[in-house]
Amino acid sequence: MTSRRALIAASIALPAVPRSVAAQEGWPSRAVAVLLGYPPGGVTDFAARAVTERMGRALGQTLVLENRPGAATAVANTAAAQARPDGYTLLMGTSTLAINPALQPTLTPRDPQTALTPIGTVFRTAFVLHVHPSLPVRSTAELIAYAKANPGKLNFGSSGTGAVNHLCLELFRARAGIDVVHVPYRGGPAALLDLRENRIQGMFNAVQEALPAVQAGATRGIAISSKDRAAAVPDLPPIADVLPGFDGVFWQGLFGPAGLPAPIVARAGAALREATTDPDLTTRMAAQGVALVSGDAEALRRMLAEETEMWGRLIREQNIRAE
Template sequence: MNRLPSRRALLLAAAGAAALAPWLPAHSQPKPIRLVVPFPAGGATDLFARALQTRLGEALGATVVIDNKPGAGGSLGSDIVAKAPADGLTLLLATTSTHTIGPALGVKLPYDTVRDFTPVVHVGNAPSVMLVPNASPAHSVKDFIALARAKPGRLNYGSSGNGTIVQLTAELFKAQAGIFVTHIPYKGTALAIPDLVSGNLDVMFDSLPTGMPHVRDKRLRALAVTSLQRSPLAPELPPVADTLPGFESVTWFGLFGPKGLPADVVQRLNTAVNTVIAQPEMRGKLAVLGIDRVGGTPAQLAKTAADELAKWKRIITERKISNE
């Protein structure tokens, strides 16, 4: 996405941020910046945060400490940041789960995702991959839609559970394609993979890092990715949007602070993150994680979060989806 400032401008601004960072205490050893990850260590959000950690600290002239606070679908860690002082020392790496799906499902949260946070920057998107068994007659998205229309109600799809991004992606696909495919929920996509390989499931949307190894091993066939553009992790795959214009379903990652974060702090954090994710080394690390960098302004993050919330609320309401 062409949403980032020029590299020279970013480097100059980052140098200023490291030298001037006025929100950090003026001690020889400034206080560390606490980056709260509202999910367990080792998960996708945690790995993303750790990929950013060192370079972001260098850009800010401070130490960035990852603080995993899992629980309650990400709301435990998010609430810690919502109630933290607005001094720029406590930040949240939020995701689609914490700031879109939960609110769209009507989950009762101890905070308001708009009122109680300050958007900083849309860091990246993680698309999914559309998978079918090797024995499937579908070799493209168009083929699968034709197959589903020829067998209404006789095909099924697996998901990682009710109300998850995997189910929502499939339901969005069904709505735009005008097909009916039965939902079979599992406790995680890993448990669904054997049934997909054996042909007991007809299709599933999975993350690129977990889904593509099965494709490389010739156990499954990949038809497309769910981002608007091709993914660096699987550049050979077309987007679903090539067949269903406008189709997009990604897990987005955004950096937020507590409400009331000063504008100069927001700007310096925004510049630092944009600088870091523009670096070739970081682009490579993100590609391995199946994440496409985004960047941009705080306003763009706020718009993304609002647009995603509206989209998933509509699908959840129309398809009568719940997390139970």
């Protein structure tokens, strides 16, 4: 009887482990939904699928990528921001999180920096600045000089007003002090087709999209928009060589809802780093012009803040309005 009383007393004395803490320590115990604001196909979907598959192996659970396109990625972004912060709904967020607050302030979440919890960086991909071969320019300096000598005569396409390749054009136009005409399209393929046909004279395209046209001689690569050279197009110099500090890229990062517990952030971040430093995956992505980046939660938080400020300032100064 004494021993039984002692056992009961001991069990009462032991502190109870909160259910939420136990759940955090056991995360993930089931499949995790990872939302993406883009349709299947394209570099964003391709990279997200490869990274989430590799993360799933590290975590010992399935990560299910769910494509939820719409409203400039706001459909997926909002669903993730409104999800329970239990780690079972995450978001492959992109540059649109830094662009939408200034370009389309009515879209939710209105302040991604407070509505979401950064987990880690996934990738950066630069844009190729390329022109029709009939244009007598072969470098950034020559393109700027030609545009200044022919103000308002060059048409540059984009995949749509407010798209990152459009903002790269606006940044280039502002920094170079040139007057070129922006021609927005509904998607990159239509713009690229018109560039091939010389109906427009230039544009910024993601490396993966521009490479076939450049290699076929249908367009001429001039420069790369990132501050460093891209492995897939090592011969293209950065625009920053002529316009110091120029750095316009499309990026992807992994987020959770606001209030995501630190243990889950740490575990998800560790699995993400395993994926973004995997040698085979890194090589495969580099061949597509995608540079995997193994930054932690703080690196992603800082990048989102810096790009929100950079693109927001450009959008306001150039009076850019969504279509």
